[in-house]
Amino acid sequence: MTPLAMTAVNPVMLDEPTIRISEIFGPTIQGEGALIGKPTVFLRTGGCDYRCSWCDTLHAVDSAHRHEWLPMTPQAIMMQIEVLTGGKPLTVSLSGGNPAIQPLACLIELGQKRGFDFALETQGSLAKDWFAELSVLTLSPKPPSSGMTTDWQRLAECVDAAGRKTRTVMKIVIFNDEDYAYARDVAGRHPNLPLYLQPGNHTPPPSRDDNASIDLDGIMSRMRWLIDKVTSDRWFEATVLPQLHTLIWGNLRGV
Ligand SMILES: C[S@@+](CC[C@H](N)C(=O)[O-])C[C@H]1O[C@@H](n2cnc3c(N)ncnc32)[C@H](O)[C@@H]1O
Numbered sequence: 001m002t003p004l005a006m007t008a009v010n011p012v013m014l015d016e017p018t019i020r021i022s023e024i025f026g027p028t029i030q031g032e033g034a035l036i037g038k039p040t041v042f043l044r045t046g047g048c049d050y051r052c053s054w055c056d057t058l059h060a061v062d063s064a065h066r067h068e069w070l071p072m073t074p075q076a077i078m079m080q081i082e083v084l085t086g087g088k089p090l091t092v093s094l095s096g097g098n099p100a101i102q103p104l105a106c107l108i109e110l111g112q113k114r115g116f117d118f119a120l121e122t123q124g125s126l127a128k129d130w131f132a133e134l135s136v137l138t139l140s141p142k143p144p145s146s147g148m149t150t151d152w153q154r155l156a157e158c159v160d161a162a163g164r165k166t167r168t169v170m171k172i173v174i175f176n177d178e179d180y181a182y183a184r185d186v187a188g189r190h191p192n193l194p195l196y197l198q199p200g201n202h203t204p205p206p207s208r209d210d211n212a213s214i215d216l217d218g219i220m221s222r223m224r225w226l227i228d229k230v231t232s233d234r235w236f237e238a239t240v241l242p243q244l245h246t247l248i249w250g251n252l253r254g255v
């Protein structure tokens with residue numbers, strides 16, 4: 001590095017790895033899983049190691065959108081979140097893409113100092129030691145309809161990394177009988193973790209159209225089918241929940 005280039009580097013920035021951000025929005029309500037209905041701000045990171053056939057957030061996955069993902073420091077992110085909340089702390093929901101591929105430890109530490117706590121959603125393909133600093137870790141391993149294959153060892157590593165202090169739950173999207181059997185398999189492998197079943201949205205938005213219409217009747221009939229399965233199987237440990245934000249706002253982005 002030339003002396004000139006060295007002087008151009010801000011020493012504060014050297015301590016703070018940047019995080020690739022697709023969008024920051026809220027406050028809204030958490031629409032899924034363990035914290036459903038709770039006010040939250042979403043921080044959506046850009047980039048994913050998976051390509052689920054029915055992914056509803058392609059704008060944070062498809063590399064065609066890479067130019068929209070901005071590298072941001074933890075300081076800049078917290079400033080933006082505090083503007084959105086009026087400075088009042090709440091639970092920040094970290095999603096993506098796969099947020100586990102981003103360096104989030106510094107952000108979590110900084111946010112906690114300011115009174116915020118952090119929940120994170122990931123498919124469970126990559127374990128990080130900072131999972132232990134989360135208030136809630138939602139692991140959403142992908143069923144056969146996604147076209148992805150679960151690495152069970154990696155999933156177990158995520159559970160272990162979160163440890164006992166973090167509240168860890170499973171959330172599985174269900175489209176069909178095969179997916180349902182997969183969810184039973186996950187429950188058998190992790191019998192002590194709460195498990196949420198979420199009916200799949202079979203009309204997710206194409207990556208460039210966040211206003212694409214949605215088949216609400218179709219989602220509701222999948223919800224009824226799923227409830228019938230769970231109750232007739234006497235699977236009383238499971239919790240069945242829709243994507244509340246999808247029922248309210250359809251495929252609209254940023255809510
Ligand atoms: C968009 S993902 C981002 C976080 C992470 N990559 C993951 O999959 O867990 C957030 C949640 O949305 C769920 N999801 C994605 N597409 C969906 C769809 N078409 N219908 C229902 N849930 C969906 C995922 O399974 C996951 O639980």
Ligand SMILES: Nc1nc2[nH]cc(C(=O)O)c2c(=O)[nH]1
Pocket residue numbers: 028029030031032042057095096121245255
């Ligand atoms: N309101 C709301 N709830 C959500 N829960 C999970 C979401 C996600 O896309 O990760 C999501 C989202 O995008 N909006």
Ligand code: SF4
Pocket residue numbers: 048049050051052054055056057058061096097098123
């Ligand atoms: S893992 Fe999550 S973000 Fe990645 S493609 Fe699948 S649903 Fe989309």
Ligand SMILES: [Mg+2]
Pocket residue numbers: 056057
């Ligand atoms: Mg979503």
